[in-house]
Amino acid sequence: MKYPEIKTxxxxxxxxxxxxxxxxxxxxxxxxxxxxxxxxxxxPIRPYKCPVCGFWHFTSRTDKA
Ligand SMILES: [Zn+2]
Known part of the structure; x- marks a missing residue:
């Protein structure tokens, strides 16, 4: 996994x-x-890595996405 380099x-x-x-x-x-x-x-929530911005957001654990 390659993460974007974000310094700030x-x-x-x-x-x-x-x-x-x-x-x-x-x-x-x-x-x-x-x-x-x-x-x-x-x-209940879980983190997911956003394909749009490359940061992490939360989503409901009940979501299938
Ligand atoms: Zn995003």
Missing amino acids: DKVSPLGFPCKKAVYHTREEALDMIRYLDEQRTSK
């Missing part, structure tokens, strides 16, 4: 393809999922 968290909002919250790494996404699980404010 200042991603330009201009032209950014995704409106969802993005996480730069799977670990970062998993950290947030752990936090959300503790808060029990959300449905």
Whole structure:
């Protein structure tokens, strides 16, 4: 697996393809999922790597996508 080299968290909002919250790494996404699980404010979710922007988003575990 090759990941894009992203050195900054200042991603330009201009032209950014995704409106969802993005996480730069799977670990970062998993950290947030752990936090959300503790808060029990959300449905079960899992991270997935977005083919559009190359970052990570969350999706419901019940989604087939
Ligand atoms: Zn995306």
